Amino acid sequence: MFFYLLRRLLYAVPIALSVSLVCFLLVHIAPGDPVNAIVPADAPAAVVEQIRREYGLDKPLPVQFVLWLWHVLQGDLGRSLATGRSVSEDLYAAVGNTLMLALAAAGIGFLAGTAFGTLAAAFRGTWVDKLAVAFASAGVSVPHYWLGMVMVVVFSVMLNALPAMGAGPGGSASWAWDWQHIQFLVLPALTLSVIPMGIVTRAVRGTVVEILNQDFITTLRGKGLRRGGVVRHVVKNAAPSVLAIMGLQLGYLMGGSILVETVFSWPGTGFLLNSAIFQRDIPVLQGTILVLALFFVVLNLAVDLLQTALDPRIRRT
Amino acid sequence: MNSAVANNPTLLATPAAPARSKGYWAGVMKRLSRDPVTLVCGAILLLMLAAILLAPWIAPHDPYQTSMIRRLKPVWFQDGRYPLGTDELGRDMLTRLLYGGRLSWFLGITPVIIAFGIGGLLGIVAGFAGGWVNMLIMRTTDVFYAFPSVLLAVAISGALGPGISNAMLSLTLVFIPQIIRVSETTTTAVRNLDYVESARASGAGALTVVRVHVLPNVLGPIFVYATSLISVSMILASGLSFLGLGTRPPEAEWGLMLNTLRTAIYSQPLIAMLPGLCIFATSICFNLVSDGLRSAMDVRS
Numbered sequence: 001m002f003f004y005l006l007r008r009l010l011y012a013v014p015i016a017l018s019v020s021l022v023c024f025l026l027v028h029i030a031p032g033d034p035v036n037a038i039v040p041a042d043a044p045a046a047v048v049e050q051i052r053r054e055y056g057l058d059k060p061l062p063v064q065f066v067l068w069l070w071h072v073l074q075g076d077l078g079r080s081l082a083t084g085r086s087v088s089e090d091l092y093a094a095v096g097n098t099l100m101l102a103l104a105a106a107g108i109g110f111l112a113g114t115a116f117g118t119l120a121a122a123f124r125g126t127w128v129d130k131l132a133v134a135f136a137s138a139g140v141s142v143p144h145y146w147l148g149m150v151m152v153v154v155f156s157v158m159l160n161a162l163p164a165m166g167a168g169p170g171g172s173a174s175w176a177w178d179w180q181h182i183q184f185l186v187l188p189a190l191t192l193s194v195i196p197m198g199i200v201t202r203a204v205r206g207t208v209v210e211i212l213n214q215d216f217i218t219t220l221r222g223k224g225l226r227r228g229g230v231v232r233h234v235v236k237n238a239a240p241s242v243l244a245i246m247g248l249q250l251g252y253l254m255g256g257s258i259l260v261e262t263v264f265s266w267p268g269t270g271f272l273l274n275s276a277i278f279q280r281d282i283p284v285l286q287g288t289i290l291v292l293a294l295f296f297v298v299l300n301l302a303v304d305l306l307q308t309a310l311d312p313r314i315r316r317t
Numbered sequence: 318m319n320s321a322v323a324n325n326p327t328l329l330a331t332p333a334a335p336a337r338s339k340g341y342w343a344g345v346m347k348r349l350s351r352d353p354v355t356l357v358c359g360a361i362l363l364l365m366l367a368a369i370l371l372a373p374w375i376a377p378h379d380p381y382q383t384s385m386i387r388r389l390k391p392v393w394f395q396d397g398r399y400p401l402g403t404d405e406l407g408r409d410m411l412t413r414l415l416y417g418g419r420l421s422w423f424l425g426i427t428p429v430i431i432a433f434g435i436g437g438l439l440g441i442v443a444g445f446a447g448g449w450v451n452m453l454i455m456r457t458t459d460v461f462y463a464f465p466s467v468l469l470a471v472a473i474s475g476a477l478g479p480g481i482s483n484a485m486l487s488l489t490l491v492f493i494p495q496i497i498r499v500s501e502t503t504t505t506a507v508r509n510l511d512y513v514e515s516a517r518a519s520g521a522g523a524l525t526v527v528r529v530h531v532l533p534n535v536l537g538p539i540f541v542y543a544t545s546l547i548s549v550s551m552i553l554a555s556g557l558s559f560l561g562l563g564t565r566p567p568e569a570e571w572g573l574m575l576n577t578l579r580t581a582i583y584s585q586p587l588i589a590m591l592p593g594l595c596i597f598a599t600s601i602c603f604n605l606v607s608d609g610l611r612s613a614m615d616v617r618s
Binding site for chain 1: 459460461463464465466467468471472473475476477478548552555556559560561562572575579582583586589590592593594596597600601603604605608
């Protein structure tokens with residue numbers, strides 16, 4: 001187990017490095033001289049030259065990458081072209097907000113998905129099953145930026161029950177866990193939760209149906225185990241693969257919240273990305289993508305380790 | 318003659334010449350024709366395709382003709398002269414939706430087709446060659462797998478800047494690794510089957526083995542997987558336009574229309590929702606058709 005752990009950790013290092021390389025190259029696939037992508041357009045020539053030297057943009061690419069990585073490891077992701085603020089400081093608040101939104105959406109989506117999936121598997125072939133599967137299909141095919149707008153129309157415009165945008169009075173800086181603030185989280189979290197709901201429903205249904213068809217379930221029933229006991233065995237066997245899918249979904253929620261955050265003006269990484277795209281603020285774009293992608297790498301690693309801990313048969317190398 | 322057969326049990330027991338196998342594809346078509354959901358969704362998609370292809374002939378108005386006095390008019394405005402109302406610049410919604418579908422479909426489907434070609438080729442090569450070729454291709458895809466797909470699409474097209482070709486390029490790059498993985502897994506599985514082994518042992522060259530034994534068995538699953546990506550691709554492509562990264566105004570495209578109509582959700586919510594409804598309908602139909610295709614092509618089911 002220890003060696004497996006070590007090997008899996010070591011395997012994550014080249015992945016993290018290559019992810020950083022892709023993020024580093026984003027500046028270079030942007031049209032024009034890369035230095036113009038990270039220096040404001042009205043900067044004096046002397047400053048441009050200084051930054052060019054500091055980031056080694058006059059040196060060959062591999063050297064530039066190492067220099068950039070060195071800055072990143074010290075927590076320096078550069079400065080925003082639009083605001084002049086340090087990217088890492090802006091990101092710190094934004095990542096927290098996105099994580100909050102993603103966790104809320106994951107909570108709703110995983111609970112609903114597990115419930116629907118289990119019901120569908122237990123009553124497979126009946127209308128309950130068909131309804132759950134239809135619901136899941138709708139969940140994965142709905143454009144969630146549109147669903148967000150529908151939610152706003154229904155809950156904010158027609159029912160006047162929930163706020164349509166923002167993160168509460170005073171923005172994200174004064175967040176508190178009371179209804180005054182939580183009500184701002186409800187619509188974005190619900191909107192974002194439909195995709196994991198659909199995917200988890202399908203996964204749970206598939207896994208549970210497969211397990212119920214296996215011989216050992218018949219044996220357990222045959223030896224007179226009560227319903228609760230059988231359920232315990234099903235859960236134990238379904239947990240590893242379902243948990244793995246949930247872990248990945250959490251990562252997709254973090255990285256995929258940009259559209260929903262734009263619709264609801266939620267002050268997270270997606271909102272930051274959106275304004276960076278509009279202002280062609282490449283340092284902010286690069287930093288945000290890097291942090292989110294590295295988060296995904298770590299999450300993947302955690303999922304693999306958890307899965308192995310739950311079921312030692314699946315040791316991936 | 319008849320009685321001779323009847324009196325001779327051995328003749329009765331030998332089966333008549335076996336009924337000619339109808340073939341795999343006939344079975345697939347037969348199973349598909351018994352699947353109402355797939356048939357209905359397929360019909361809806363064909364109708365939509367016909368409507369958007371015929372847009373220049375059936376659209377009632379000019380998609381770019383704006384009018385300051387007819388902005389945001391309700392459905393069935395002027396007794397049906399504007400059947401679905403008008404948008405925020407007074408353009409006819411039905412016309413814009415028809416023309417918008419052309420771009421949305423094109424933006425959604427093209428990346429999947431290109432990725433199917435490139436990803437399928439690389440995946441089959443990786444699966445069949447094995448060794449260091451496999452290592453090289455698969456480790457490279459691992460890197461792209463380390464990004465959530467929405468994030469990767471936004472990153473690439475965000476860095477390249479707005480534009481249709483940039484959006485399509487980024488979506489293609491998102492789907493290639495996914496198709497490579499599926500093709501590699503399928504090809505590796507087929508390559509290790511006994512009949513491929515015997516074909517090789519009997520002296521067939523690598524190209525012959527791929528052409529005769531591998532390709533016919535892997536293209537189906539890869540194709541079905543690719544069709545399941547169309548739904549995602551349509552949502553992502555329109556999403557990029559929604560973010561201002563794909564098409565640019567005044568071009569008609571469902572995602573972009575949804576974005577420019579966002580301010581209208583308070584005055585004309587129904588009209589503002591229409592482009593999204595089109596994306597939703599297309600994407601769910603593609604999804605269900607792909608599901609139907611998969612279960613029809615799965616012999617075990």
